[in-house]
Amino acid sequence: MRTIKLGTSSLEVPVVAVGCMRINSLDKPGAEKFVRTAMEEGANFFDHADIYGSGECEEIFADAVQMNDDIREKMILQSKVGIRKGMFDFSKEHILESVDGILKRLNTDYLDVLLLHRPDTLVEPEEVAEAFTKLEESGKVRHFGVSNQKPMQIQLLQKYVKQPIVANQLQLSITNANMISNGMNVNMENESAIDRDGSVLDFCRLNDITIQPWSPFQYGFFEGVFLDNDKFPELNKQINEVAENYGVSNTTIATAWLLRHPANMQPVIGTMNIGRLKDCIKASDINLTREEWYSIYRAAGNILP
Template sequence: MRSVPLGPSGPAVPAVVAGMMRIDDKSDAEVRELYEAARSAGIDFFDHADIYARELHSAERRFSEALALGSSERAEIRLQTKAGIVREGPYFDFSYEHIVASVDESLRALKTDYVDVLLLHRPDALVEPDEVARAFDELEAAGKVRAFGVSNHTPRQIDLLRTAVRQPIVANQVQLSVAHAPIVAQGLAMNMESTPQSAVLDGGGLVDYCRLEGITLQAWSPLQGTKGNGVFLGDPAYAELNAVIDDLAARYRVTPIAIAVAWITRHPAGMQVVLGTTTPGRVIDAAAGADVVLTRAEWYALVRAAGYVVP
């Protein structure tokens, strides 16, 4: 498994992350099989959130109860979780009290003393950076959180947090796939007035901003498109894209899901791909994509086949 740096100064982390959003209804054996498949593929990074699954923190509890990791095995992996969405509201809460309480409950659910990464889960329009900084400082000093990041934030929203937060923002988790790529494709159509693709949807140069600031982009929904049935692999709505993917999969002797991953990991920003599948075989197939290095011609062919303008 190829690795990428997490944040401006490392550490090295796998280019593919196992997302745990859909494990709530899985048996102990199924969760263990999924975990073992990820580990066998070189994935030691597991993504959670407080709001995932049926009840608050229930997917985190399912993970810890099914695996019952000892301290030595816990030290071999990285656990990432998120806080800030009040699902029952629905609204967002980046207050000191909410962040600290959510992390404490995540630690209880995960049965661990610390999480490796905490992400603020979507922007809170009422954010007070001093409140976030107070929470981060307390969680770091207590050894409960080792690194901090955000999810779905624009460059200016990150800059606002950084007026008070002293810890590096190591990651920004955003939606990205070859079939849902406005943060990448917008720059290709810059200043092309008649092309909707040229519209700035990410607050302005998010990918370049993260590269400049050493913030690792984590791509969620790497198989989702914007038309058809959601997942673009095998969907007739993406016939041209699937034809190119299938050709590349045959050329590199991998499965189509690996090519979908390879398109993201080929980008020099050093992105992580957050998988949502709970099928062990698909995790292994997808992880293989991190080691496929597409040529420039192949990468751009996928962009064109997805329907984006390459001038």
């Protein structure tokens, strides 16, 4: 699979990341087969979080791969911290404690990437800096990033944190594309012109921060997928036409739509279906034309000024 550099780091990662939030929906043989297939297809970047299945998903993953030093060297592991029941917590104590729990559940000595999961308005960036430095110096974490953060929040962290922020995981799909559409509706009086994220797309491109789109096939906030959905007839018609031209599935084209953007994004695919996973991976080899990209964008109801 095609690879990109993650942010400003030297870490080469596949352009499609495998999200493990739903791995607890598989039985042990199913989980083993899914992870093995992903590795065989070159999708060796696995995204976790300490809250997925209340930690169970990380344990299931480690058990499925029968984690050992040999297999660990062949994969890239990312996890996220900062969400607690009823609150967000970026305190030094919570970050360090959470990482130790993640490492224990994944049965590994280190994470390749650690993300702060949701912005904590009570964050004291000096504490985050202390936690990151301790984790880096101890070898427990090699690279650091954020999730769901706006530019000013990242800049506040970077004022104190010495490690580069290499990734920002953000909700983005064809139907949830405000970070794209507001940049094309500058100075316009319409819904698409509303900047809901502080121009985070341009900020990440300017600062070489890799955007990792989550829920790349969802509309709304986990309301469902837009593919093969009667609520989106024009969008599915257009995606299916493009898919037929390339001889691939609609899943492949929906993934390729994100990969076509010059921001060099790394979509996080949450499917536990091996066939759909392979379809997503095929998008690595497809480069949509400008006409195809815009036709899909407009078919989703996104307007051009």
